[in-house]
Amino acid sequence: MDFILLFLFAGVPYYLLFEKKNILGKEKIFYLSALLVVLGMIISASTSSAVSMPFVMIALLFSLFSLYKANKTNNLYKLAYYILFFNAPMLLMFGAKESALYGISLLLTLMGIFLMGKYYERNYGSANYKSITGITLVTPYAGLILTIYLTALALYPPFPNSLMFLNGILSSEINSLWYVAVVVIFFGNFLIAVRVMAKTVFGKPNDNVHYIDVALKERWLHLAIFILLLVLSIIGLQEVL
Numbered sequence: 001m002d003f004i005l006l007f008l009f010a011g012v013p014y015y016l017l018f019e020k021k022n023i024l025g026k027e028k029i030f031y032l033s034a035l036l037v038v039l040g041m042i043i044s045a046s047t048s049s050a051v052s053m054p055f056v057m058i059a060l061l062f063s064l065f066s067l068y069k070a071n072k073t074n075n076l077y078k079l080a081y082y083i084l085f086f087n088a089p090m091l092l093m094f095g096a097k098e099s100a101l102y103g104i105s106l107l108l109t110l111m112g113i114f115l116m117g118k119y120y121e122r123n124y125g126s127a128n129y130k131s132i133t134g135i136t137l138v139t140p141y142a143g144l145i146l147t148i149y150l151t152a153l154a155l156y157p158p159f160p161n162s163l164m165f166l167n168g169i170l171s172s173e174i175n176s177l178w179y180v181a182v183v184v185i186f187f188g189n190f191l192i193a194v195r196v197m198a199k200t201v202f203g204k205p206n207d208n209v210h211y212i213d214v215a216l217k218e219r220w221l222h223l224a225i226f227i228l229l230l231v232l233s234i235i236g237l238q239e240v241l
Contacts, residue, residue, distance in 0.1 A: 006055050008040030009088045013062050013069075015081060026077035026127070030114055033081045034107055037091070041103050045096040053177060059089045060181055067188045071195065074130040076117030079196065080110040083153065086188055089181045090168060098168035101239070105152075105160040105232050112149040112225050115218070116142070123212040129196070134205035139213040143201050145222050150201070152229060154193035155186055160229050163236025170240065 007014075015033070018024045024032065063086050070082035087106055091099045117127035119142065124132055136143030152159035157166075169182060205211065214222070 005040055005044060005092060006059060008036045008043065009059065009091045013066055013085050026075065030077055030081045033084050037084060037103055037107065040091065041100045044099055056089060056092050056177065059092050063089050064184065070192050074128045076113055076120060076127045076129060080114040080117065083192065084110055087185060090185055093172060093178060093181060094168035095171055098164065098171050101236065102164035102168055105164045108225055108228055109149055109152045109161060112222060115221065116146050116149065119214055119218060124209065129200040131206055132200050132209060133203040135211065136201050138205045138211040141214045141219060145214060147197065147201055148226065150193040150197050154190045158233050160232035160236045163233060163240055167236060167239040
């Protein structure tokens with residue numbers, strides 16, 4: 001069971017093989033990663049056995065590598081599944097219920113970031129955001145949407161990610177490895193989210209880029225995700241209280 005959950009919760013970054021061998025594209029790697037995390041949460045919820053600490057330590061080590069990859073990439077597709085891998089230790093260390101709630105909240109947030117990657121690719125040729133600076137000034141809808149997702153990712157309350165994270169902490173047994181994992185995951189999510197905001201949401205717009213804002217149909221889709229995040233925030237607040 002430990003091996004199964006370690007794999008399904010992305011404890012081993014199999015994206016290395018997919019990226020190097022071009023077995024799957026970046027979009028499909030995200031879909032596969034999200035599917036495996038969902039399967040992992042289902043299996044975790046169906047068993048009462050806890051994952052042993054050595055497996056959590058392995059997941060944490062690979063998590064740090066995923067954080068390094070997330071810090072180096074400028075691609076929103078890759079960022080989405082790197083961050084999913086990075087948060088894997090919390091899905092192993094939280095209880096089944098807390099893991100499921102945090103996992104759902106995280107997946108919704110990363111799906112939003114992934115969809116923004118599609119918006120970038122459709123309008124600017126790729127999901128890379130390096131040259132697409134200052135979007136909040138020239139494409140306010142895109143700037144607002146991406147800011148909401150990144151703020152949720154950075155574990156700011158009252159967004160559900162932060163409430164589910166806090167609920168997982170309050171409901172778990174504390175040990176030295178637990179403290180290390182919590183600090184690493186918390187600050188890693190925060191720093192990556194702030195880095196992306198600084199590079200694409202804020203700053204001076206690029207005069208060489210023809211900016212196009214998010215289309216109306218896409219806004220409705222993101223609004224639906226925001227509503228789901230709001231519902232999760234209410235559930236998370238109830239769980240904490």
